[in-house]
Amino acid sequence: MVTIKDVAREAGVSVATVSRVLNDNGYVGADTRKKVMEAISELNYSPNEVARSLYKRESRLIGLLLPDITNPFFPQLARGVEDELSQAGYRLLLGNSDENIQKELEYIQTFIQNNVVGIITATNHVDYKIYEALDLPLVLLDRASENYPAVYADGREGGRLAAKTLVEKGAERITLVKGPANIKPAQDRFQGAIEELSRADVDFSVLSTTSYSFEEAQGWAEELFDKFSDTDGVIASNDIVGIAIVHEAMERGKRIPEDVQIIGYDDIPQSRLSYPTLSTIRQPAYEMGREAAKLLIRTIKKEPGVEQTIQMPVELVERKTTRKE
Amino acid sequence: MVTIKDVAREAGVSVATVSRVLNDNGYVGADTRKKVMEAISELNYSPNEVARSLYKRESRLIGLLLPDITNPFFPQLARGVEDELSQAGYRLLLGNSDENIQKELEYIQTFIQNNVVGIITATNHVDYKIYEALDLPLVLLDRASENYPAVYADGREGGRLAAKTLVEKGAERITLVKGPANIKPAQDRFQGAIEELSRADVDFSVLSTTSYSFEEAQGWAEELFDKFSDTDGVIASNDIVGIAIVHEAMERGKRIPEDVQIIGYDDIPQSRLSYPTLSTIRQPAYEMGREAAKLLIRTIKKEPGVEQTIQMPVELVERKTTRKE
DNA sequence: CCTCTGTGTGTAACCGGTTACAGATAAAGT
């Protein structure tokens, strides 16, 4: 490994001088700078981030904690975060929590141990003490909180919008799929939908589910039509479940949207490829990731007037699983 | 920040002793150990990885470089890698290369600067000089190479299998969708399919595409049926494109699999949720990730007899877009 | 009683950067 000392020797100067040209601070003579630059490229030197991080007590790393990158909603977030951060010179330490406190704590712990300069997390456990003790910039993503800056889309509003849409489009026996109880945004959208449905003059029933996984989605869909075979409007807990329900409805020979309308949530990329294409409530996931990253960077740089929380718009995307009028 | 010195002071011992109990090496008296343990939990101390990493010249970080986490094939890989690595105490530094050399080099660079102990990469540019100069354990994932250990599935065989399947199931005017030219595995499976099709007594045509993206998949599907409207068997470049083709076929009122059979590649989770469910060539992505991680760990630990390369089996998954007999 | 060995602990160097501080030189101001 070639170190700053090697460069210093090669250039015939002290390490301090090399450091100064590297960081472009302090005075350095023009020809000295040149010699140093030459030595650097001669030796193909690149500074050791770890040493820098140790002295400065901060790295250029940022911790990103997501529930499960395998759920297609999260890669969008992750990508947004990464694109924004990498452009600003930060790198990503990634962890999947599986909504499991233990794993979450472990990751937060190692984020700290690695001197990250900030953390972006989609957690349901912000109130846990490790977060309180944290004196690092923290931004919540896809989650809201009183106590921390956050970037999220209004789940309640999204839930209302989904329900309202189905009601307006003439669904009369609506089934509302309730997502996993331990996931906050799932509950928000559920509450929003309940709210709207209660207000309207429709019958509705609720199907409780406990996961968003692909493997189980099929099962929820079957259960849905087994239990509520005459439903004519389904509000899915997310697009994965929505797509599974579309699939199951087709399988059972139901006409979409004539016999049953279905509305998803998230607008993951594959929703526009299902058959029929899935109407859904869109969350701008990629943008949310970017915004969270921007917010975090501003917080790290202590820029004044940082918005403490950014609420992103949800939006109805009308495709083929809802009626036209 | 509480450091090892604070612990030493609290316990009334030297930092060396604290370090010894932390790492469980060297001699430490039973009661001294106890005092140190108490001081550690009293102060809620956790050691600074950066300092450790600097002295030891190795961290517990591993760099993972993927083309694009937004493509549903890669999260599976990533998850496999992560599950295996995190269990072994390693953490992940993640980068998306977008198959772009520039980004790739940047990430490799920062991996090195951060003292990673190993790198897992899905690159098409192994032969680039930065990899040669690397004296770090490196494992290729989803890519093969003469020069580095690798974990991949046999694309050529997969391509053959896809073609063979369609031929056997009676497709007579096959269309082969060729994936992006710069992506090695896409070309392997294409070659395999070509090989098999050439051997068989069928007509076939080729549609060239330049991306795997969701946004464009729809376009390829339309182009496919515009150009080859009478095709009765499609070998898609991957499942994303496959699902788009299924969708477009349905849209155009074609019966699947009677009028047109379609076979995908990868077996991403959503393939079993399309309508009809997509027959495909499965790559065991999650397992590939795990194997790559295991291989890397063994290499890092210098365990003897590490298999230099692991070829994972591809497998036909028969679902509803191919005929039964 | 003396040596040898195993155990327990502390001191200080070291990892590769950054920066406070001091010293040198030259140009500018009085």
Added chain:
DNA sequence: ACTTTATCTGTAACCGGTTACACACAGAGG
């Protein structure tokens, strides 16, 4: 001519761990 100031550079301390080495002591073996 003398002070002041700006520019340039080097020395060494420091970040928070790890570990080589030295030293002390106790019990075993002769």
